[in-house]
Amino acid sequence: METKFEIEKLNLYYGSFQALQDIDMNIYSNRITALIGPSGCGKSTFLRTLNRMNDLIRGVTIEGTVKFDGEDIYGNFYDIIKLRKKVGMVFQKPNPFPKTIYENIVYGPKIHGEKNKTVLDNIVERTLKEVAMWEEVKDRLQKPALGLSGGQQQRLCIARCLAVEPEVILMDEPTSALDPVATSKIEGLLEELAEKYTIVIVTHNMQQAGRVSDYTSFFLNGKVIETDKTEVIFSNPANKKTEEYITGRFG
Amino acid sequence: MKTYEKAIEKVILLSAIMATISVGLITFFIFRSGLPVLLEYGIIDFIFGTTWSPTNGDYGILPLIAGTLSITIGSLIIGVPTGIACAVFLAEILQKKWAKAFKFSIELLAGIPSVVYGFFGLVVLIPAIREYILPIYQFFDPEVSQTGFSVLAGAVILAIMILPTIVSMSENSIAAVPVEFKEASLALGANKMETIVRVLIPAAKSGILSSIILGMGRAIGETMAVLLITGNMAKIPGTILDPVATLTGTIAMEMGYASPTHQQVLFAVGIVLFVVIMILNIIAQLSVRKIGGNA
Numbered sequence: 001m002e003t004k005f006e007i008e009k010l011n012l013y014y015g016s017f018q019a020l021q022d023i024d025m026n027i028y029s030n031r032i033t034a035l036i037g038p039s040g041c042g043k044s045t046f047l048r049t050l051n052r053m054n055d056l057i058r059g060v061t062i063e064g065t066v067k068f069d070g071e072d073i074y075g076n077f078y079d080i081i082k083l084r085k086k087v088g089m090v091f092q093k094p095n096p097f098p099k100t101i102y103e104n105i106v107y108g109p110k111i112h113g114e115k116n117k118t119v120l121d122n123i124v125e126r127t128l129k130e131v132a133m134w135e136e137v138k139d140r141l142q143k144p145a146l147g148l149s150g151g152q153q154q155r156l157c158i159a160r161c162l163a164v165e166p167e168v169i170l171m172d173e174p175t176s177a178l179d180p181v182a183t184s185k186i187e188g189l190l191e192e193l194a195e196k197y198t199i200v201i202v203t204h205n206m207q208q209a210g211r212v213s214d215y216t217s218f219f220l221n222g223k224v225i226e227t228d229k230t231e232v233i234f235s236n237p238a239n240k241k242t243e244e245y246i247t248g249r250f251g
Numbered sequence: 252m253k254t255y256e257k258a259i260e261k262v263i264l265l266s267a268i269m270a271t272i273s274v275g276l277i278t279f280f281i282f283r284s285g286l287p288v289l290l291e292y293g294i295i296d297f298i299f300g301t302t303w304s305p306t307n308g309d310y311g312i313l314p315l316i317a318g319t320l321s322i323t324i325g326s327l328i329i330g331v332p333t334g335i336a337c338a339v340f341l342a343e344i345l346q347k348k349w350a351k352a353f354k355f356s357i358e359l360l361a362g363i364p365s366v367v368y369g370f371f372g373l374v375v376l377i378p379a380i381r382e383y384i385l386p387i388y389q390f391f392d393p394e395v396s397q398t399g400f401s402v403l404a405g406a407v408i409l410a411i412m413i414l415p416t417i418v419s420m421s422e423n424s425i426a427a428v429p430v431e432f433k434e435a436s437l438a439l440g441a442n443k444m445e446t447i448v449r450v451l452i453p454a455a456k457s458g459i460l461s462s463i464i465l466g467m468g469r470a471i472g473e474t475m476a477v478l479l480i481t482g483n484m485a486k487i488p489g490t491i492l493d494p495v496a497t498l499t500g501t502i503a504m505e506m507g508y509a510s511p512t513h514q515q516v517l518f519a520v521g522i523v524l525f526v527v528i529m530i531l532n533i534i535a536q537l538s539v540r541k542i543g544g545n546a
């Protein structure tokens with residue numbers, strides 16, 4: 001089993017506030033890793049260190065190493081654009097651009113230099129099929145994406161992310177703004193996507209973590225309490241805190 | 252307390268009524284003074300006539316329209332890219348605290364009386380045009396001789412005058428674009444410039460557009476500054492160094508000595524301005540409302 005990300009001694013500070021403490025973790029290729037833990041424990045912060053989205057926030061300092069395919073992404077000459085192309089992200093709130101469905105999907109490929117209309121058309125069809133939306137929207141590709149339902153918007157965002165052919169998809173509570181039907185559609189999708197992509201997903205929903213993930217990592221107060229196979233975490237966690245959280249005794 | 256509040260309410264109501272009535276009266280007065288002569292002379296002859304020579308009874312305002320249009324378009328060509336670039340810089344690139352100071356000082360530009368701009372143009376811009384731009388023209392055509400009072404001078408000054416409107420409204424609408432769009436773009440591997448050009452500016456376009464339209468309204472309505480520096484020759488300009496007369500400038504200059512008919516014609520010019528600016532304001536209002544609807 002290949003390791004996609006190797007994280008060692010990762011510390012992150014917002015100004016003087018330490019949000020992540022000595023994180024060590026491996027994220028494996030073609031597996032779904034779930035990050036769970038109470039609100040404010042640093043899950044989103046951690047997720048955003050993997051594609052360097054925290055660089056946007058002023059006053060953030062990061063120590064330690066995050067290796068992606070063996071290379072430290074915080075190294076001096078690392079190409080962030082290439083990183084973000086390989087490590088895509090789906091956000092908590094569906095955030096399609098105020099453009100057409102078609103334009104949303106081809107945005108990434110166009111940025112990365114693809115101009116050929118046929119190629120772009122094929123990307124749109126392929127990615128919409130991957131998110132099981134092609135039949136629903138194939139007749140209205142030129143309609144505004146903001147006219148779609150919340151669940152459709154989120155799947156469109158996943159398609160937009162797939163369009164740049166990433167290797168990893170980071171998802172920050174991708175279903176928390178959706179109803180149960182849309183949620184189960186996306187969960188079903190995750191399993192299929194895991195065949196081709198490495199997925200890291202933040203969720204507050206224990207059942208969801210249990211249902212979809214191969215590995216689960218429990219965060220508490222900026223630290224990783226434990227990471228293990230999902231069955232183990234849910235049936236026989238090593239740490240008492242993990243058990244308490246999973247059984248709903250706090251958090 | 253109750254009666255006091257009621258009194259205040261009455262005063263406010265009265266002020267509102269007064270304001271509305273004044274606008275109504277002014278409109279009525281302009282139309283009453285200008286409309287008869289406009290209809291008598293013929294709207295087509297009036298708007299498309301190429302000779303403006305009031306002393307001979309020629310009231311074709313096409314040269315004036317061309318004058319106003321040329322400096323307005325010129326000011327937009329200079330002012331819009333500068334203004335948008337400035338707005339982007341303030342909203343996205345500069346640190347917040349510096350951006351505030353910059354924005355404040357740009358907004359101060361709006362408070363400078365327009366005659367001061369005109370005077371600045373007169374003593375700085377016009378000599379500069381004569382000295383640096385004219386020689387370029389003369390290089391190609393030695394015959395050319397111009398004074399510097401020109402379309403170019405008017406366009407430059409107007410560009411500076413519309414900058415506060417464009418910058419502050421565009422900055423507001425760029426800053427109001429949800430951060431989620433920016434993050435989505437960056438997360439797809441776009442760089443900052445691509446994100447600005449392809450996501451932020453398009454998402455803010457109705458605000459930017461209405462800032463341009465309002466700026467245009469200001470440019471068309473501006474009188475004093477352009478009066479001082481455009482040369483006031485009622486001729487359709489051939490090059491940007493030709494002098495022109497504007498609709499507003501002509502009204503201001505000729506009202507003082509106009510014969511009764513001439514005076515009515517100037518009111519008719521006022522009607523043209525009134526209608527054009529009204530239309531621009533309505534367009535701007537509509538596009539602002541559209542942003543509200545989208546958000």
Ligand SMILES: Nc1ncnc2c1ncn2[C@@H]1O[C@H](COP(=O)(O)OP(=O)(O)OP(=O)(O)O)[C@@H](O)[C@H]1O
Pocket residue numbers: 014017019037038039040041042043044045046057
């Ligand atoms: N931009 C920021 N500046 C300062 N502190 C921040 C910033 N973003 C997050 N924090 C702090 O860092 C800690 C971790 O936040 P983070 O958003 O990673 O938590 P989370 O586990 O994702 O929580 P939730 O489940 O509510 O999304 C919190 O205490 C939060 O207040």
Ligand SMILES: [Mg+2]
Pocket residue numbers: 043044045172
């Ligand atoms: Mg979070």
